[in-house]
Amino acid sequence: MGGAEVRKSSPARMIRPPELLPVTVTTNGTIKLTSFDRGCVKVPVTVLLVFEHMGREATDKIKRALSQALVHYYPFAGRIIISSSGAVDGDEFSIRCTGDGVEFLTASMDCSLKEAKILDESSCGKINPLRNELAILYPFGSYGSEDDPLLSVQVTEFSCGGLVLGVSWSHAIAAAAGMAQFLAAVGELARGSPSPSVVPVRWDDVVSRLEPWPSPMLQAMLACPETQGLELTANLDITIPSALIKCVKADYLSCGGFDGQPCTVFEVVVAVVWRCHIRATMSNNNPGNPAYLSFASNMRKYVGAKDGYYGNCGADRLISGATRSSVAEAGFLDLIKMIKRAKDQLPDNDQLMQGLRDRYDLMHVTSWRNVGFEQVDFGGGAPARVMFHGREGGTPPVPICIMNPACKGMDGVNLLLVTAKEHVDAILGELAKHT
Structure with missing residues (x-):
C-alpha cells in the first residue's frame, strides 16, 4: 500500500x-x-x-x-x-x-x-x-x-x-x-x-404480538459466563471454493440425498466450517463435550409479517445430540443431514442447552447471501464485494460464522469466522486440507 x-x-x-x-x-x-x-x-x-x-x-x-x-x-x-x-x-x-x-x-x-x-x-x-x-x-x-x-x-x-x-x-x-x-x-x-x-x-x-423463539446464543451466555480462558478475538477471512461445494453436492445426490432433496450451498459450507472448527479446537479433555450448532432463520414469511418490514423477526435453529468427537469424525454428508433435520423443527432449547459446558462448544452461523446487499446501486453499479466486519477483540458470546453475499468474480463462498487466537493456525490448517 x-x-x-x-x-x-x-x-x-x-x-x-x-x-x-x-x-x-x-x-x-x-x-x-x-x-x-x-x-x-x-x-x-x-x-x-x-x-x-x-x-x-x-x-x-x-x-x-x-x-x-x-x-x-x-x-x-x-x-x-x-x-x-x-x-x-x-x-x-x-x-x-x-x-x-x-x-x-x-x-x-x-x-x-x-x-x-x-x-x-x-x-x-x-x-x-x-x-x-x-x-x-x-x-x-x-x-x-x-x-x-x-x-x-x-x-x-x-x-x-x-x-x-x-x-x-x-x-x-x-x-x-x-x-x-x-x-x-x-x-x-x-x-x-x-x-x-x-x-x-x-x-x-x-x-409485535409474537413471543421470541429461544436463542441458543443467549442461553450460551447465561449457561457459561466464562469461556475457560479462551478469548474469541480473531477474525478470519475464508473462502470455501466452488469446486469443493460442487463435489460435496454431487456426492450427496449420488447417495440419494435426504428425502429425495439435494443439499444447498449453505448446508455444504456449514458442514465444512463446523467440522474443521471442531477438529481444530478439540483437545484431549473435551472430546465428549456436546457439540451445538445454531443458525439464524428469517421468519417474516412464516409469521406473515408485512411486506417492507425491516425490524427483527428471526429464529435460531439448533443442532444438538452430538459430541465434539462425533462431529470431528463425521462425514460431510452426515453433517448435512443433521442440518436439514434442524431446519424442519424448533426444539426445546431450554432442555437441550443444559449440557453446554463451554461457550466454545457452540458455533453460530448466519448467512447474508441473497438478503439484498449485493444489489445496492448508487449509480455506479452493484458492489464488487460485500463483507461483514467486526473489530477484533469485540468478544462475541460464541464462535460466529457470517457468510458474505456472492459478488463479482467470486469463486466460492466467502465468510468471516470469529474464533480464538490460540486456534487460528490449527483452523487454517484444517481448512487447507479441503480448500
Whole structure:
C-alpha cells in the first residue's frame, strides 16, 4: 500500500431528514421494540460495501440520498430509550423518533482499491487490518446507550475512483435484510427515483404480538459466563471454493440425498466450517463435550409479517445430540443431514442447552447471501464485494460464522469466522486440507 493511510474528516457530522413525516405509530413519537428487537439493543453490526467505479460526486450524492431516505425511514434518525417503568420483565426499550440524525464521516486514501488489497478474495487468511479504518466501529456489548446513533455511515474514497461504504447500525432497529432494504432505497434515491420502490414498515402488529423463539446464543451466555480462558478475538477471512461445494453436492445426490432433496450451498459450507472448527479446537479433555450448532432463520414469511418490514423477526435453529468427537469424525454428508433435520423443527432449547459446558462448544452461523446487499446501486453499479466486519477483540458470546453475499468474480463462498487466537493456525490448517 506504499504507506497510504486513511484520512478521515473530523468530526463526523449528523445527517438529518430534510423534513420529518408525521409519526403516527404512537402519540408520543415512539416505537416500542418487539421481543425480537430487545435482545439486540447492545449488538452493533457492520457491513462494508466495495464499489469499483463511482464518480467524483458520489459521496455528495450518497449524503443527499441518505437524508432523503430518512424521511421514509425516520426511525433510523432517532435514539433508543430505556424505561423500567411499566416493563413487565426488566427494562422496556423503545425507539424515540427524535430526528437527531445518523452519523456520517468522509475519508480518503491515496491509493487504489487494488493497491489496498480491498478486493482480494482470500482462500484462507487473516483480515486485512485496513478494514478497521473503513467504518465507524462499536465494540460488541458496549453499544446501545441513549446517546448512541442508531446508524453510522463512512464513505472512503480511493484514488482509482472506487469507494468503500462502511455502515454500522444497531441490530435492534434493523435486521441484515432490513438494512439491505434501506441501502437499496438510498441507492434508488441517489439514482433519481422520487421515492423508494419498497414502502418501509417498522411497526407490525403481527410481529409485535409474537413471543421470541429461544436463542441458543443467549442461553450460551447465561449457561457459561466464562469461556475457560479462551478469548474469541480473531477474525478470519475464508473462502470455501466452488469446486469443493460442487463435489460435496454431487456426492450427496449420488447417495440419494435426504428425502429425495439435494443439499444447498449453505448446508455444504456449514458442514465444512463446523467440522474443521471442531477438529481444530478439540483437545484431549473435551472430546465428549456436546457439540451445538445454531443458525439464524428469517421468519417474516412464516409469521406473515408485512411486506417492507425491516425490524427483527428471526429464529435460531439448533443442532444438538452430538459430541465434539462425533462431529470431528463425521462425514460431510452426515453433517448435512443433521442440518436439514434442524431446519424442519424448533426444539426445546431450554432442555437441550443444559449440557453446554463451554461457550466454545457452540458455533453460530448466519448467512447474508441473497438478503439484498449485493444489489445496492448508487449509480455506479452493484458492489464488487460485500463483507461483514467486526473489530477484533469485540468478544462475541460464541464462535460466529457470517457468510458474505456472492459478488463479482467470486469463486466460492466467502465468510468471516470469529474464533480464538490460540486456534487460528490449527483452523487454517484444517481448512487447507479441503480448500
